Amino acid sequence: MNNLDYPIPVLELVTALKQLPGIGTRGAERMALWMLQGHMGEAEAIARTIGQAAEHVTPCPVCGFFSTEGEPCAACRDEERDSRLICVVEQATDVIPIERSSAYRGLYHCLGGKLSPLDDVEPEDLNIQSLVERVSRQPDCEVILATGSDVEGEATATYLHHLLKEMDCRISRPAQGLPAGSGLSHADTLTLMKALEGRTRL
Amino acid sequence: MNNLDYPIPVLELVTALKQLPGIGTRGAERMALWMLQGHMGEAEAIARTIGQAAEHVTPCPVCGFFSTEGEPCAACRDEERDSRLICVVEQATDVIPIERSSAYRGLYHCLGGKLSPLDDVEPEDLNIQSLVERVSRQPDCEVILATGSDVEGEATATYLHHLLKEMDCRISRPAQGLPAGSGLSHADTLTLMKALEGRTRL
Structure with a gap:
């Protein structure tokens, strides 16, 4: 058997x-x-x-967030959003936590990843060309480089900064520091360093 | 927005x-x-x-294990198995661990659950009638009641024992005792009691 x-x-x-x-x-x-x-x-x-x-689900042709039927996504269609603010994120999924914070009223640009030579992710593999085109069409805009604070995320932000700095836009990066609701004793050295470097005057 | x-x-x-x-x-x-x-x-x-x-997946019309296209399952079709051994299990999924142990060479009967009046599971909700018919067609067989050792599993075994004891079959239940590879110090009281009650002479 x-x-x-x-x-x-x-x-x-x-x-x-x-x-x-x-x-x-x-x-x-x-x-x-x-x-x-x-x-x-x-x-x-x-x-x-x-x-x-x-x-039915397709990437938004403008920003790369999830959309349907090849149309621009709900954020790109929303006329109440500030079109001169472009928040650059790694993945389309990074958009939702920012939206849930209700702290941001601008548009997005999803790169579809981060630069990582070890994994063969080069600039041409990411939605960088379309970002440059968007910025050139939108004079006097602000680009917030909200890629991660790991090595590849920082490298991607640095690369984009170099690429965009001669264009007609301001470039920023979200503040780094102590997370809300957490004490000094739980912070790692690097976070503490960033928090002290970026201290705000009261 | x-x-x-x-x-x-x-x-x-x-x-x-x-x-x-x-x-x-x-x-x-x-x-x-x-x-x-x-x-x-x-x-x-x-x-x-x-x-x-x-x-394509259908329950075996004989024993209730998974089969395809309404055919009897691989166990029921296997002529090398001892057809006078019927192991009664609660769920079709209980068959696989028994098979993997390679300690059993007979057939199965999957009840599709266990008696549980609190959850409205009565004898007519389980494949009990088909078990009685199988036993009556197979004189001098042995029915191993391998339902769980929780309250409902024990109650189901007791119910089946009462139902089958006048028929032409032997009825047994798997041994309870200490699990292999485990010491006395990890055993709960009930397991220890069952292990001592069922001790085997060397």
């Missing part, structure tokens, strides 16, 4: 689900069995929703 | 993925964004695999 295993379509389903980020064999098996044990209706609805997202 | 959020198809995708077991808002968002950021091909393949599993 052969040791029994799940039928091929079940094993294929487990293998397929294992591709999802953060899902290992156990999690994929658990999802597959949940689907097969009486939740196939929900599973098929999920499958349809994936297909619909694939069909 | 309105605070920007993801377009509707993205939000729908997050809501859909959140239904998966063990996936919260964060995990669903992470999966959705993984799909939308350059993995839509994989995502559509996953969606197709779900549809295929929905179409």
Whole structure:
């Protein structure tokens, strides 16, 4: 006799689900069995929703944030936003935390990554050309370089600064310092250094 | 201006993925964004695999384990297995750990759950009638009641024991005792009690 295993379509389903980020064999098996044990209706609805997202979601042709049907995104269409403020972020997903803070009323530009020669990410792999074109079309704008404060994020910001500094725009970077609600004792040396360097007069 | 959020198809995708077991808002968002950021091909393949599993995977008409196209499952078709051994498990998924142990060469019967009056699971909600019919067709068989050792699992085993004890079959339950590789100091009182009660002579 052969040791029994799940039928091929079940094993294929487990293998397929294992591709999802953060899902290992156990999690994929658990999802597959949940689907097969009486939740196939929900599973098929999920499958349809994936297909619909694939069909309708497109990057905004202006800023690279998520949009639908090839149209400019809700931010680029919003006439109440200050079109002379362009916040440059690494990923489209970085836009949402900024929006949730309600501290920003301008537009965005999603690079689609950060410069990283070790991973073969060169300037031409990012949406940098379209940023330069946007800035040249929008005189007297401010570009906020909100890339990460890790090595690649800093390098990307420095690169963009060099690229844009001769153009008709101001360039800034978000303040670095102590996070809200946290004390000195939890801050690492670099953060503390940045917080002291950038101290504000009261 | 309105605070920007993801377009509707993205939000729908997050809501859909959140239904998966063990996936919260964060995990669903992470999966959705993984799909939308350059993995839509994989995502559509996953969606197709779900549809295929929905179409082809069916419960085995004999034992309730996973099978395909309404056919008896690989265990029920395997003529090298001892057809006079029927191991009764709660869920189809309980079959795989038993198979992986390679300690069992018989057939299975998946109840599809355990008796639980509090959750409205009554005997007629489980595959019990088909078990009785199987046993009556297979004289001189042994039924191993491998339901869990929690309250509902024990109650289900007791119920099945009462139901089958007048029929032409032997009834057994897997041994309870100390798990392999574990010492006395880690065992709970009940396990220790069962291990001492069921001690084997050397």
